[in-house]
Amino acid sequence: DAGVIQSPRHEVTEMGQEVTLRCKPISGHDYLFWYRQTMMRGLELLIYFNNNVPIDDSGMPEDRFSAKMPNASFSTLKIQPSEPRDSAVYFCASSPPGNIQYFGAGTRLSVL
Amino acid sequence: DAKTTQPNSMESNEEEPVHLPCNHSTISGTDYIHWYRQLPSQGPEYVIHGLTSNVNNRMASLAIAEDRKSSTLILHRATLRDAAVYYCILTAYNTDKLIFGTGTRLQVFP
Numbered sequence A: 001d002a003g004v005i006q007s008p009r010h011e012v013t014e015m016g017q018e019v020t021l022r023c024k025p026i027s028g029h030d031y032l033f034w035y036r037q038t039m040m041r042g043l044e045l046l047i048y049f050n051n052n053v054p055i056d057d058s059g060m061p062e063d064r065f066s067a068k069m070p071n072a073s074f075s076t077l078k079i080q081p082s083e084p085r086d087s088a089v090y091f092c093a094s095s096p097p098g099n100i101q102y103f104g105a106g107t108r109l110s111v112l
Numbered sequence B: 001d002a003k004t005t006q007p008n009s010m011e012s013n014e015e016e017p018v019h020l021p022c023n024h025s026t027i028s029g030t031d032y033i034h035w036y037r038q039l040p041s042q043g044p045e046y047v048i049h050g051l052t053s054n055v056n057n058r059m060a061s062l063a064i065a066e067d068r069k070s071s072t073l074i075l076h077r078a079t080l081r082d083a084a085v086y087y088c089i090l091t092a093y094n095t096d097k098l099i100f101g102t103g104t105r106l107q108v109f110p
Helices: none
Strands: A005-007 A010-013 A019-024 A031-038 A042-050 A053-056 A065-071 A074-079 A088-095 A107-111 B009-013 B018-023 B031-038 B045-050 B061-064 B070-075 B084-092 B104-109
Touching (some): A005 A088, A019 A107, A031 A074, A042 A065, A053 A065, B018 B031, B018 B084, B031 B061, B045 B061, B070 B084
Antiparallel strands (some): A005 A019, A031 A042, A088 A107, B031 B084, B061 B070
């Protein structure tokens, strides 16, 4: 398996634009997680899904952030409108039941 | 979630053993101890986990104190590739979430 695949690897956008980050989990994994990492706040869990259903979105910072998982092999994290403080590395991870999570390489987002 | 305390940074020389400590004095009886590490410019990767007994795998060993209030991740022979931030995380048996702290930044010198 190719592991968790995230795209794009780098995204540069201007404030106010919509940003969509994509994630393909490992086949057969029931859980999908979205994290954000910054120097100030470290690695934060934003939201996670079980069998395509959002289970806990308490980490989503505000209504500008939304996440979907239309099927077992694809998820998106959308920011609309984007702001400079959203600049961070966003990681997607997937896991089978049992808590061992496998992370993607991340998307580095810069909002100018 | 129970908290963990780790040193901010540690140093080691290549090919020497490294003992990374983690304190978790408020751990509950059903909390698992997980270790992940994050190499530079990469996502975190799973290292090892355990509940009560010491655990070994190809990457490392996990030594858990008898009272479970602390644990130690042991890298038997550090390599330059082991330079990373190491996170000690407690997870309840009925939760799927990982809550990352600040971890220990390990530097390995040739």
